[in-house]
Amino acid sequence: RLGLNTKFLGHSIHYLDSTDSTQKVAHKLSQEGCPEGTIVIAEEQKNGRGRLTRHWYSPKYTGVWMSIVLRPNLSPQKAPQFTLIAAIAVVQAIEELTNVLPEIKWPNDILINGKKVTGILTELQADVDKIDSIIIGIGINVNQQLSDFPDELQSIATSLAIESGRKITRAKLIQCILMKIEKYYHVYLEKGFAPLKILWESYAISIGKEIIARTVTGEIAGRAIGITNEGILKIEDDAGIIHEIYSADIEIKK
Ligand code: BTN
Structure with missing residues (x-):
């Protein structure tokens, strides 16, 4: 059909x-x-x-x-x-x-x-x-x-x-x-x-931007630098630490 x-x-x-x-x-x-x-x-x-x-x-x-x-x-x-x-x-x-x-x-x-x-x-x-x-x-x-x-x-x-x-x-x-x-x-x-x-x-709009990721355990702010081969989001915070985010709501900062 x-x-x-x-x-x-x-x-x-x-x-x-x-x-x-x-x-x-x-x-x-x-x-x-x-x-x-x-x-x-x-x-x-x-x-x-x-x-x-x-x-x-x-x-x-x-x-x-x-x-x-x-x-x-x-x-x-x-x-x-x-x-x-x-x-x-x-x-x-x-x-x-x-x-x-x-x-x-x-x-x-x-x-x-x-x-x-x-x-x-x-x-x-x-x-x-x-x-x-x-x-x-x-x-x-x-x-x-x-x-x-x-x-x-x-x-x-x-x-x-x-x-x-x-x-x-x-x-x-x-x-x-x-x-x-x-x-x-x-x-x-x-x-x-x-x-x-x-x-x-x-x-993807979020990549390269400053974002806030709200996860069940709290918030992480930083720059979205890409996704891993598993499809997990990578965020680099101000201290240069890279966080891998499995699940979150993302706010893109203007
Ligand atoms: C989301 O953005 O939170 C995901 C929404 C997914 C909606 C679809 S509509 C077809 C399928 N059946 C559902 O009950 N949900 C998904």
Whole structure:
């Protein structure tokens, strides 16, 4: 139905009119042993989930709310890299289908003109040393107008339609993203993360900037100097000490 030209990604599509969370459905399918490349797409999520137990606003017919199941034969430490791979795919698909240039804010936000248009949530089912499945959830605000967002989101969120001034066909966007994820997944399996790290850094806004990283254990301020081969953010503080950040909210200082 999506006219996909992929080898495996999206060959099994679970399309739902309404659901709690495509992430939840994908977890269940994965536990039941669904094939790699299975995707779940919903027109609406009643309980869309963001990082750090936040809610993800997912109204009907206006966005892309999608989860992808991958089963790479890797250790769980590699999982954060998949957020970055998905982000590259989404940025490139947006560039291809619109006239806007999105940027990536580590680890998982895609921004246009400083406002969030996409969030990516990567979750794992794994043993200590082996991934069973990686579930990549992608939420893209596509055709909302500003007034469609709840008040508290209006100053921080945006959609592709707001930024590009036209309506975007969601099926085309999904198709484009899936083809790119498949392509970069193969690059990753064949060549590792190094070529993707360079690509990712070329879209990243935080690199080279003064930032504050808020983690569960506290704040670290300094200059974001890049990401490691694992996809972990490196920050150099004023004393020249380099901190490796696995998970945080990032504020970019002006
Ligand atoms: C974030 O920025 O915090 C991540 C948001 C991820 C939202 C997507 S929408 C599809 C999938 N299903 C969910 O419940 N969440 C992800």
